[in-house]
Structures are given as C-alpha cells and as structure tokens.
Amino acid sequence: MSQARTEPLPETARRPGDAAPVVELRGLSIAFGGVPALHDVALRLYPGEVHALMGENGAGKSTLIKALTGVYAPDAGTVVVDGQERSFASPADSQAAGISTVYQEVNLCANLTVAENMLLGREPRFLGGIGVRAMRRRARQTLERLGLDVDPASVLGQHPIAVQQLVAIARAVDVDARVLILDEPTSSLDADEVARLFEVVRTLRDQGTAIVFVSHFLDQVFEIADRLTVLRNGRLVGERLVSETSQLELVRLMLGRELETLDRLDRQEAPPVDRDRTPVVKVLGLGRKGALEATDLEVHEGEVVGLAGLLGSGRTELARLLFGADAADTGEVEVHGRRARVRTPRQAIDRRLAFASEDRRAEGVIGDLTVADNMLLALQASRGWLRPIPPAQRTTLVARYLEALDVRPADPHALMRNLSGGNQQKVLLARWLLTEPELLLLDEPTRGIDVGAKAQIQQLVAELAGRGMAVVFISAELEEVLRLSDRVVVMRERRKIAEREGGDLTVGEVLETIAAEATHTHLTETTDGEAPR
Amino acid sequence: MTDTLTPPDLPEATEPERRASRLETARRSPLVWPVLALVLLLAVNTVATPTFLLVDLSGDRLSGPLVNIARNAAPLVLIGLGMTLVIATRGIDLSVGAVAAIAGAVACVHIAGSPDPGAASTAVVAMSLALACCVALGLWNGFLVSVLGIQPIIATLVLMTAGRGLAMLVTDGQITTVTNGVLSGLAVGHVAKVPVAVLVALAVLGLTAFVVRRTALGMLVEAVGINPEASRLAGVRSRTIIWTVYVFVALCAGLAGLMIAGNTNAADANNAGLWIELDAILAVVIGGTSLAGGRFSLAGTVVGALFITTLAVTITNLGIPSQTNYVFKAIAVIAVCLIQSPQVRHALRRRRTPARTVAGGAA
Known part of the structure; x- marks a missing residue:
C-alpha cells in the first residue's frame, strides 16, 4: 500500500469545450472498521455523457456509488454538485440533488402496474386518494420521452426482465434525474435487449443527463461510453476518454500490476509437476x-x-x-x-474435491455458529449426523488448525461472525483442509482481506501444492x-x-x-x- | 507460517473476544427472561392462593397445582420440542394439532374395534400403529418441504386442514370412546407418585437433548437454519436433516395426541389438540428460538410451554372472568415478547443504568 499514486487527472480526459461537471467527487475516502474501501478517489460527471465506472470486484465501485447516492457518508473528501459543495445525509438528499440509481436487480413490485411502479412514493393525489389517471398520464409522458412503447396500466410482472429494467430507468429519470447511475444494467439481458437499453441510454444522454454506466462487459463499455474512470483496490487508477483508450490499456488498468510488495514465495523446494501421470x-x-x-x-x-x-x-x-x-x-x-x-x-x-466460494459471507460463513463448528462442518457433514466427531478429536483438530493457519483470535468458541474477513477465510480454508482434499x-x-492474511494464504497454497495437493x-x-x-x-x-x-x-x-x-x-x-x- | 508478517494489533484481537463473551451472555439471557416471567406468574398465583406452591407428598401420588401444571403441560412440551427443531431449520409445522388428532383417532378406533378393548397388549399395538401413522405423516410433510421445496407454512397447512378430515374418516365422524387402562394411564396414571405424562415428557426431553447435542444433529440443524447455501456447499445433506426433523415433530405430536386421547378416553377428531400448533410455536418463541431459524434452545421451549400452561391456570386461579381469558393471555404473551425484543431490552438497559429500580417494575 506504499505507493498510493493518484495522478492528477489528465487534460486529455476532459471533454473539450464543456462547462463545469454536474457532479464532482474530490479526494473521497471511506473506511469500514479501519479497512479502507476507497482512498482519495475522484470522479467527474459532465452533462450529456455516458461515463463508465470500471474495476474488478472489490475495487470500490459499489462503495463509490453508495457514497454518491448518500448511502455511505465519506470519511474525507467532498461532493460538489453544480459547483456547490454538498453532503448527503441520506439517499433522499442525493435524489433531491438529481442523482438517481437503477440497481442490478430490478427492485420494483412485479404485482403493481408499470405506472404505479414508476411513481411509487410520489403518486399524484386526487380527492385524498391516488390520482390514477394523472399517474398514468405522467408515466406515459416519461415513457414516451424515452421512446418506450409500454402500456402504463399493464402489470409489471408480465413484461420480460429487460422491459422491467427499462421501467426502472424510467422511474429513475421521472424525478428529473441529472445523473443516472446504472449498476450492471445488462447483466441479465440478451443482445437485442442490450441494444434497446442502449437506445434509451443514448436518448437520455442527448437530453443532457449524465449517465454512470457500471458493467464488466468490455465490449458494451466501448460501445456506449464516452469516458471512463478505473478503480482498483479502492484507489483511482485513471480517467480516460474511451475514444483514446484501447481494450488492452483498459484491461491493464483494471488488472494491472499490484503496487504493494508481498513476500516472494519460495517454491524452489516443490518438486516439478509430473504431467505424464494421470491427472487428479x-x-x-x-x-x-x-x-x-x-x-x-x-x-x-x-x-x-x-x-x-x-x-x-x-x-x-x-x-x-x-x-x-x-x-x-x-x-x-x-x-x-x-x-x-x-x-x-x-x-x-x-x-x-473442495471449493472455497468467492462469496464468503453468503456461501461460506455460518455466522452464528462458533469457529470450531464452522471449521468442522464439512468433515462432520461427510460423516453424517449419526457419527459425531469425538469431543477430544474435535478439540485437537480445531486447535491444530487454529495454530497452523494463525487464526485470530485463536478461540474455538468465538462466534464466526465476529472474526475479520481474513480470519474467516482461514477458518473456511481449514474447513476444507480437514476433509483432506486432493x-x-x-x-x-x-479478496477483501488484509495484506498480512493475504500473504499467509498465498504461502499456504504454495505449501499445499508442495505437499502434492x-x-x-x-x-x-x-x-x-x-x-x-x-x-x-x-x-x-x-x-x-x-x-x-x-x-x-x-x-x-x-x-x-x-x-x-x-x-x-x-x-x-x-x-x-x-x-x- | 512465515514470521515476516505484521501481526494484527492486539486490541483488534481482543475486541471480537470481548464482543463474543458479551454475546455469550446475551445468548443465554433469552432463557433468563422466560424463567423470570414464569417465576413472576407463580408469584402472582401464590399471592392469590398462598398454598399454590405446595406439593402434597402424603397420598399415593403427588398432588397440588404445580403437579397439575406439569401434567397439563406435557403434550405442549412434547410438541414444542419437535417444533423447536423444525423452526431451527427455518421451517414451521402447522399440522401438529391435526397429527395429534389422527394419532388419537387411530389408537382409539383400533382399541374400540379389537376383541379385547381393555387389554394392555391391545393398547400397545394401537399406540404403535398410531405412531407409525405419524411417522408417515411426518415423511409426507418432510417430502413436501425438503424434496419439492414448498414453503413449510404452506406445505404443513395442507395437513393442518386435511388432517382433521383424515381423523374424521378414521373415526367415521363419531367421537370414539374407549376404556383402556394403559391408554388413559399415559395421561392420568402415576409411577412412583409422579404423573406418567410428566415422566414421558421428561424422557423425550432427555432423549432429544442427548441426540441433538451428543450427535451432530444439533449443529447441522443450526447450520442449515443459519445459512442453507453455505451448508449445501459444505456438503451437508440438508434434505435428510430437514426430513428428519419433520418426522420427529410428527412423532412428538403423535405422542401428545395419545396423551390427549388418554386424558378424555376418547378420540375427538375435531377438538383434540385444537390450536396446539399455535401454542407450540409460541412456546418456542418465548423460549428464545428465533423464527428465522438457526440457534435453538430446548430448555427455553420447555420453559415457554410451562409458562403458557401456567398462564391458563392463573386465569382460573385469579377468578378472571372467562370472557376475558384470551385478552389476558394476549397481554401476558405480548409482555414476554416485548421483554425479549432486543430494541426494548436495549431501551430498558439505557434507562436502568442511571436508576436500577426501573427494571423490576417493567418485568
């Protein structure tokens, strides 16, 4: 983490002849429990552009979006809207400033109509109730503005996901959004649907909306985006004009060289792999x-x-x-x-075989069980519930792996959810090593663990391979x-x-x-x- | 491992420990509150009737209000134990009342139809038959939930409504009365002065606690309840686990149904075990097991079942007009649930810090 390098934004990345950005983030830093998620990040959004926010998982894209939409309060840095410094205490504040978001999963109500979904929470009133006709009229206007032919009175659930996604966008722009954030909008769409979505995005762009486009499909980024900002490990790597960036350069920016220096791994002792034998x-x-x-x-x-x-x-x-x-x-x-x-x-x-999932929280950790139970889960599962691991053996096994993997705290009775990410990962590795996988x-x-634990896990992998795994x-x-x-x-x-x-x-x-x-x-x-x- | 790594600073290492130990206490406290509520209820009764806590040892059997409470609570304790495990897997079983009714119906009809209705052997066969039916019903529920993936509340609703119909079919729509010493002994009999019902409940409690904590069933049940996907990827056969607990709760319900039938010497398809599923769920919740699944407490459920039964006795004992029965029960239950709510407890704790006397009044 030594070479924190936030280069000043290059002149080339500025849109020539353009006025001030509609939204600008400067020097933004956010940390969770002492672990920095974003460090000194900047982002500039100009009216009438599609701006791709790029980076791998854990690069800080979601954190950045959440800072922009008022979900997280930054520890340092400023949010400037129309040249005025603002601080968003809640998502409502951010929306009031004209920033709307459409998340990856369509979170609308499938059992309500298109119009109801678009105006939920801000329905036009009529005689103390909801003005259904006014609502449909307003919904139709917005849909037409986006060039969408969808009946506002139809039930949302009967439309394919792509249309639902477009309705979500329509809902977002109905509030006169000046910045529209699309978080992985194409991840569940097929090629035709993507084309349709892009038409809408272009229409909005031409109407002067600044659009933040988050996607891991490079081709789509190059097709739709005007500029891009790349994050890696919570830091700003660069801001580029898409027209002046090659795919290779972008991939390099996203995956490129880790600046932190880790211990060099010593793999000399490992015997050479014999590829003539039957593979495992x-x-x-x-x-x-x-x-x-x-x-x-x-x-x-x-x-x-x-x-x-x-x-x-x-x-x-x-x-x-x-x-x-x-x-x-x-x-x-x-x-x-x-x-x-x-x-x-x-x-x-x-x-x-053993498999440690990338999504530790959802697919690995059993938070309310103890470290010991978490460690022994796979082994116990393979023995079946009728053959419990004898208590003495449990104690020895757990103690051995707590020590071997340097889990902190080395307390078998600690609840798993109270451990840090790195230590949880070690416990999960121990869970699999106990099953003696081949x-x-x-x-x-x-991913998402501190540098020390990261080096330990890399070392462990090298050792395991050295022992024939x-x-x-x-x-x-x-x-x-x-x-x-x-x-x-x-x-x-x-x-x-x-x-x-x-x-x-x-x-x-x-x-x-x-x-x-x-x-x-x-x-x-x-x-x-x-x-x- | 390598020594070159910078170790995490010590305060970080101790903080989770400290949190964990605090959590340990917090986890135990769910048992504290129901016990306090139960004690309070007993205290109220003692004020109303000073002899309430006395147990008469002189006769050929124990007698007194406490003994009655224990005996009356037995079916609820049984079903509550099964329900606890089901709820721990994120499930629920609404059909236990109906299953209890079926068990009573099968046993009574078999006894009534046999050549020697009073014989012990007849009762044993009848009870075995009834429990076998319950296993089948549990398998059915477990199949719907674990194989077909139907939401537990819907899956067991099927048997909740259809079950009473099945019981009616078995009894031919009649209330079948029987006279069999063994069957009624299960409910009203005594062994060494202690009611048989209490002994049976204690035996099932002991057996369950043993199986759950001495085998790995408890841990796997909790793992499935807390994080089903992580459990699946760790190779837990959650289908088997879930199936097992539904069979177990049906078996418990069957045993409870036999007790209920023995108590009245009759099989009443419509009213045997009516609403007991709700009391059982309540007992589990009062006992501190979350309906969201995960960690469970068998002891808590027993206390919850005793609380509910004591509450019914209290209503009579205090001479509360019968038309206000349900309201009184509702208030007591709400009070217990409020005390258990983390938000309320948090608020109480904050107020208690300056003035410690507030807490007593609130409980």
Whole structure:
C-alpha cells in the first residue's frame, strides 16, 4: 500500500469545450472498521455523457456509488454538485440533488402496474386518494420521452426482465434525474435487449443527463461510453476518454500490476509437476448454458492451475461446475482417470474435491455458529449426523488448525461472525483442509482481506501444492495468479481462450491474450450469437 | 507460517473476544427472561392462593397445582420440542394439532374395534400403529418441504386442514370412546407418585437433548437454519436433516395426541389438540428460538410451554372472568415478547443504568 499514486487527472480526459461537471467527487475516502474501501478517489460527471465506472470486484465501485447516492457518508473528501459543495445525509438528499440509481436487480413490485411502479412514493393525489389517471398520464409522458412503447396500466410482472429494467430507468429519470447511475444494467439481458437499453441510454444522454454506466462487459463499455474512470483496490487508477483508450490499456488498468510488495514465495523446494501421470482431475467439455461453454481442464498432483480472466469470463463458473455447486449441462469429470458423477457438492466432496466460494459471507460463513463448528462442518457433514466427531478429536483438530493457519483470535468458541474477513477465510480454508482434499478449488481466496492474511494464504497454497495437493486458483489479481500458478488458463466470454505455462509468463502477456481475444470477438460480434447472460 | 508478517494489533484481537463473551451472555439471557416471567406468574398465583406452591407428598401420588401444571403441560412440551427443531431449520409445522388428532383417532378406533378393548397388549399395538401413522405423516410433510421445496407454512397447512378430515374418516365422524387402562394411564396414571405424562415428557426431553447435542444433529440443524447455501456447499445433506426433523415433530405430536386421547378416553377428531400448533410455536418463541431459524434452545421451549400452561391456570386461579381469558393471555404473551425484543431490552438497559429500580417494575 506504499505507493498510493493518484495522478492528477489528465487534460486529455476532459471533454473539450464543456462547462463545469454536474457532479464532482474530490479526494473521497471511506473506511469500514479501519479497512479502507476507497482512498482519495475522484470522479467527474459532465452533462450529456455516458461515463463508465470500471474495476474488478472489490475495487470500490459499489462503495463509490453508495457514497454518491448518500448511502455511505465519506470519511474525507467532498461532493460538489453544480459547483456547490454538498453532503448527503441520506439517499433522499442525493435524489433531491438529481442523482438517481437503477440497481442490478430490478427492485420494483412485479404485482403493481408499470405506472404505479414508476411513481411509487410520489403518486399524484386526487380527492385524498391516488390520482390514477394523472399517474398514468405522467408515466406515459416519461415513457414516451424515452421512446418506450409500454402500456402504463399493464402489470409489471408480465413484461420480460429487460422491459422491467427499462421501467426502472424510467422511474429513475421521472424525478428529473441529472445523473443516472446504472449498476450492471445488462447483466441479465440478451443482445437485442442490450441494444434497446442502449437506445434509451443514448436518448437520455442527448437530453443532457449524465449517465454512470457500471458493467464488466468490455465490449458494451466501448460501445456506449464516452469516458471512463478505473478503480482498483479502492484507489483511482485513471480517467480516460474511451475514444483514446484501447481494450488492452483498459484491461491493464483494471488488472494491472499490484503496487504493494508481498513476500516472494519460495517454491524452489516443490518438486516439478509430473504431467505424464494421470491427472487428479480431468474435465472434458464441461459447460452450462449461459454460464460456461464446453471447457477442458486437467489438474495434476502438486500443481497450481490459475484461472485468469475478467469478472464474468467464466472463471468462477468453471470452478462451480467442477464442484457441482451448479449442475453442468454437458461434459464429463474424471477423478484419477475414473469417470465421476459430480452433480452436487456432496458428491464432489466424496471425490475429495473442495471449493472455497468467492462469496464468503453468503456461501461460506455460518455466522452464528462458533469457529470450531464452522471449521468442522464439512468433515462432520461427510460423516453424517449419526457419527459425531469425538469431543477430544474435535478439540485437537480445531486447535491444530487454529495454530497452523494463525487464526485470530485463536478461540474455538468465538462466534464466526465476529472474526475479520481474513480470519474467516482461514477458518473456511481449514474447513476444507480437514476433509483432506486432493483438489482444492479456491475462488478469490484473498479478496477483501488484509495484506498480512493475504500473504499467509498465498504461502499456504504454495505449501499445499508442495505437499502434492492439486489446486485451482482463481483471482482477479493477475500478479497473484502468476506468482502462484504452474499453469495459467486464460478465460474470456465464458470460455477458455488460452493455456500457458507459468514460470516466465508475464502479466503483460496474459493481458495481451485477453485483449487480443477481445478485439477478435468485438469484430466478429455480429456473427457470434452467444448472448450475454 | 512465515514470521515476516505484521501481526494484527492486539486490541483488534481482543475486541471480537470481548464482543463474543458479551454475546455469550446475551445468548443465554433469552432463557433468563422466560424463567423470570414464569417465576413472576407463580408469584402472582401464590399471592392469590398462598398454598399454590405446595406439593402434597402424603397420598399415593403427588398432588397440588404445580403437579397439575406439569401434567397439563406435557403434550405442549412434547410438541414444542419437535417444533423447536423444525423452526431451527427455518421451517414451521402447522399440522401438529391435526397429527395429534389422527394419532388419537387411530389408537382409539383400533382399541374400540379389537376383541379385547381393555387389554394392555391391545393398547400397545394401537399406540404403535398410531405412531407409525405419524411417522408417515411426518415423511409426507418432510417430502413436501425438503424434496419439492414448498414453503413449510404452506406445505404443513395442507395437513393442518386435511388432517382433521383424515381423523374424521378414521373415526367415521363419531367421537370414539374407549376404556383402556394403559391408554388413559399415559395421561392420568402415576409411577412412583409422579404423573406418567410428566415422566414421558421428561424422557423425550432427555432423549432429544442427548441426540441433538451428543450427535451432530444439533449443529447441522443450526447450520442449515443459519445459512442453507453455505451448508449445501459444505456438503451437508440438508434434505435428510430437514426430513428428519419433520418426522420427529410428527412423532412428538403423535405422542401428545395419545396423551390427549388418554386424558378424555376418547378420540375427538375435531377438538383434540385444537390450536396446539399455535401454542407450540409460541412456546418456542418465548423460549428464545428465533423464527428465522438457526440457534435453538430446548430448555427455553420447555420453559415457554410451562409458562403458557401456567398462564391458563392463573386465569382460573385469579377468578378472571372467562370472557376475558384470551385478552389476558394476549397481554401476558405480548409482555414476554416485548421483554425479549432486543430494541426494548436495549431501551430498558439505557434507562436502568442511571436508576436500577426501573427494571423490576417493567418485568
């Protein structure tokens, strides 16, 4: 964290001849419980532009949006609206200043009409009740302004998700929004629907609205955005004009070099991976509609295979399908050369696979149980409830792993939810190590945890591979993937696009692979029927 | 591990510990409040009737208001125990009253139809048959919830309404009366001066506590209740776990139904165990188990069941007009729930800090 580098915003990124920005954030910092989520970040939004906010998970995009919409109060920095310094105490304040947000999941009421959804909470009044006719009229006006042909009296739930999304946007602009934030608006839309959404976005832009567009689909960003701001690890990496930025440059900005220096890992002692032997796990054509195209993968004993790629590239999906967390539509899994049926996590665990999900809170931590129970959960589950782990053995196992993984506090009776992210992650790793897996699938095991715990976990992965465990390592940080992996699988647009030996592989080479493929798919987009889902 | 890492500073390491120990106390306190409420209720009764707490040891059986409370609470305790586990998995079972009625109906009809209605062996066969039916009904509920994924409140609503109809079919729409010493003994009999019903409830309580805390069932039930997705990914067979608890609660309901039938020596399809599902849910909630699932307390449920039963006795004992019964009960229940609410407790604590005497009046 030493080289905090917030370069002054380059002149080129300013829109020529434009007036002052409608909203400007300066020097914004927010920390949660001492862990900085945003550090000295700036953002400028000009009227009549589409501004892409880019960054991987945990880069601080959501925190930035929440600061802008008054959900979080910044610890430092200023929010300037129309040249006047403002502070938003609540989302209502921010809305009153003309900032509206449409979130990723449509959070409207499916059982109400389109008009009711658009004007919920600000219905026109008539004789002490709601003026239904005035409401529909106003809704129709707004819909027409966006060029949408939707009956305001129809029930929202009967429309496809895309239309619901557009209604959500209509609701947001009905309040005379001058800044409209679209958080992953296209993540559940197909190509036609995206085109329709973009039409609406362009209409709004031409009417002078500043639009913040958050998406992990690079092609869409290059299609719709005028400027972009990139965040990484809670810091501002840069602000660019899209027309002057290449995909490669953007990918580099998002994934690029980690500035913090971690301990160099010593992997010399590890024996070389023997690829002639039967792989621990071999995957043939594993795929699932809308998640992953048919993919092959081999992981050998003592080998760390890194999955590199952007968010949504299929790196997480591959791990989930392999573990049976989601059921695959196609493909076969072989464990030690034998075909294995892995349709559920239970079956995967019986085959000695283990999977630590990227979403610790929702898919790992059992907050109200103790550290000991959390640690022993998978082992106990595989024994069944009738065969409890004997108390003495419980105590020894838990104590051993608390010490080996340096969990703090080293108290088996502490409630899991009271631990910090890094310590929770260690407990979850211990949960899987207790099952003595042969293949360990780690999805973003170091995300959102402090530098110390991060280095410890990286060290642990190296040690485990040294002792013969096969590991699949997924991370948004290329540096980390390259440092640990014997082999790197590069993914993009839900499929594997390259497989490279680790060792001498550089971040630049991987970035070029991703970006080269990007240009390729960009050109052939019209023929590629695969819709983003 | 490597030593080069900067260790997290110590205050951070102790803060969660301190919070955890505070939470430990907070987690235990849900049991404190229902117990206090129960004690308060007993105190009120003692003021009204000074002999209320006396247990007469002289006869061939224990007698006195307390013994009656314990005996009357037995069916509710039984069902409450099962309900606790179901609620801990984020479920609920509304059908327990109907299942109790079916158990009573099956047992009574079998006894009435057998060549030797008074024999002990007849009763044993009848009871086994009834409990077997309950297992089947529990399997049905568990199937709907864990395999078909129907919301528990809807899934068990089916049997709640249909169950009484089934019981009517079994009894042919009649109130079937029987005379069988073993069946009525389950409700009104005594062993070593202690009511059999109380012994049965205690035995089931002991067995449940043992199974839940000595096997891994309790932990897995809690894990499934707290975070179903994380449990699934950790390989917990939540389907089996959920299925097990629905069968268990049906079995408990069946046992309670046999007690109820034994008490009246009759199977009343319409009224046996009527609304007991609501009392059971109430007992669980008063006992400090959250309806949101997760951590549960069997002891809390027992106290909750005793509280509800004592409340009914109090109403008679204080001579409260019968038309205000339900209002009185509602007020008492609201008071207990308020005391348990974190917000209210927080507010009380803040007021108590300057003047400690306020708390006594509020309880």
